[in-house]
Amino acid sequence: MAWVNSSGRTISWKAAHLIEEEPVRAILLAIFLVLAATLSIREQDPPAALSAAASPELFSAGRAVQHLSVIAQKPHPVGSIEHKVVQDYLVKQLSEAGLAPQIQPAIITKKGGPPLQVAAAENVTARLKGTATGKAVLLVAHYDSALNSFGASDDGAAVASLLETLRALKAGPPLKNDVIFLFTDGEETGFLGARAFTTQHPWFEDVGVVLNFDARGNSGPVMMFETSQDNGWLIDQFAHAAPFPVAHSLSYELYRLLPNGTDLTFFKKADKAGLNFANIDGIEHYHTPLDNLQAVHQNSMQHQGSYALALARQFGNVDLSQTKQKNAIYFDLFGRLLVHYSSAWVIPLTLIVSALFIAVLILGFRKQKLTVSGILTGLFLSLEAWQPLHWRGGCSGN
Numbered sequence: 333m334a335w336v337n338s339s340g341r342t343i344s345w346k347a348a349h350l351i352e353e354e355p356v357r358a359i360l361l362a363i364f365l366v367l368a369a370t371l372s373i374r375e376q377d378p379p380a381a382l383s384a385a386a387s388p389e390l391f392s393a394g395r396a397v398q399h400l401s402v403i404a405q406k407p408h409p410v411g412s413i414e415h416k417v418v419q420d421y422l423v424k425q426l427s428e429a430g431l432a433p434q435i436q437p438a439i440i441t442k443k444g445g446p447p448l449q450v451a452a453a454e455n456v457t458a459r460l461k462g463t464a465t466g467k468a469v470l471l472v473a474h475y476d477s478a479l480n481s482f483g484a485s486d487d488g489a490a491v492a493s494l495l496e497t498l499r500a501l502k503a504g505p506p507l508k509n510d511v512i513f514l515f516t517d518g519e520e521t522g523f524l525g526a527r528a529f530t531t532q533h534p535w536f537e538d539v540g541v542v543l544n545f546d547a548r549g550n551s552g553p554v555m556m557f558e559t560s561q562d563n564g565w566l567i568d569q570f571a572h573a574a575p576f577p578v579a580h581s582l583s584y585e586l587y588r589l590l591p592n593g594t595d596l597t598f599f600k601k602a603d604k605a606g607l608n609f610a611n612i613d614g615i616e617h618y619h620t621p622l623d624n625l626q627a628v629h630q631n632s633m634q635h636q637g638s639y640a641l642a643l644a645r646q647f648g649n650v651d652l653s654q655t656k657q658k659n660a661i662y663f664d665l666f667g668r669l670l671v672h673y674s675s676a677w678v679i680p681l682t683l684i685v686s687a688l689f690i691a692v693l694i695l696g697f698r699k700q701k702l703t704v705s706g707i708l709t710g711l712f713l714s715l716e717a718w719q720p721l722h723w724r725g726g727c728s729g730n
Contacts, residue, residue: 381393400489404488436533440528453525460510461510462506469512471513473494473546483623484628498511507645530599545636550613555610558608559607563659575638
């Protein structure tokens with residue numbers, strides 16, 4: 333059977349059928365691309381902030397920001413009067429929550445001499461007791477700011493979030509494991525507090541898992557961007573508990589290439605298992621007067637707090653004596669689900685995917701559906717489309 337097109341040319345039924353299908357394929361492709369782009373962009377959105385009226389057992393950025401309004405009133409670098417004001421506020425809040433806060437004064441000898449470099453730091457610590465006697469969960473944020481910054485996002489938002497996390501934990505059922513709150517000092521001047529805690533504090537040996545919260549921006553989703561070595565068990569627990577997981581195992585491989593560190597760096601050196609979190613959108617605010625209370629996005633605080641509370645409850649009720657397992661490969665699906673599997677599957681899966689790719693190439697060339705120029709064009713266009721949606725510069729720490 334044959335058909336006559338609008339120009340009077342006779343074409344076969346098969347060709348006419350393909351022509352009729354083209355608009356349908358184009359529409360379906362357009363719908364797919366729109367959905368893919370929408371979901372990719374939506375992945376970048378942190379969860380909506382909960383107000384101060386939220387249920388007591390939930391984390392509320394609306395409540396946390398009340399702490400931040402005090403912490404980020406002025407720049408508070410180490411040694412300043414404002415730094416002591418923030419320290420006193422932390423002690424007061426921890427005491428009112430029913431804990432017994434301690435100030436850990438320490439003298440740190442910094443490497444890099446001669447001449448010999450010596451610095452002082454004062455960590456603020458407190459311990460929420462559990463019902464059992466196992467290892468403890470350590471929640472970490474630094475309370476000092478950079479010299480010319482209000483320190484609202486770096487790292488006041490995390491400090492405020494941990495205070496709100498403490499309140500929510502006390503509003504719920506008690507945990508089995510202790511939860512230690514560590515507000516480190518001197519992070520901006522060489523991670524002094526982390527050095528002091530890992531080398532001088534008696535609670536250090538009690539720690540089973542470390543969760544460190546930092547920032548290099550004022551907005552955007554909070555990413556779990558770094559883990560300790562042998563992270564398979566950690567990732568499994570993270571996937572189970574994190575309500576809005578944003579994490580990619582590739583991010584740490586990229587982070588390792590940069591000359592940056594955080595407080596977690598020193599816990600890893602001391603062989604503690606841990607996870608590192610940071611938001612990096614709005615990097616122009618980092619270490620500048622722009623990092624002020626007005627610029628902080630409460631949705632990012634909500635995301636940060638959702639990690640802290642959910643993971644404190646998760647790790648607070650499991651055995652922390654064996655935290656190491658073969659490294660995992662992991663990635664999130666639109667910030668709602670974490671896909672993860674053992675790195676032992678990397679080579680087998682690579683071989684399977686490579687075999688399937690070769691088979692598709694052979695079949696495509698045989699049926700004349702593929703061309704070298706078409707493949708290269710498609711690759712170039714996919715890279716161009718991927719870059720603005722997924723590339724995020726920067727990292728956490730100094």
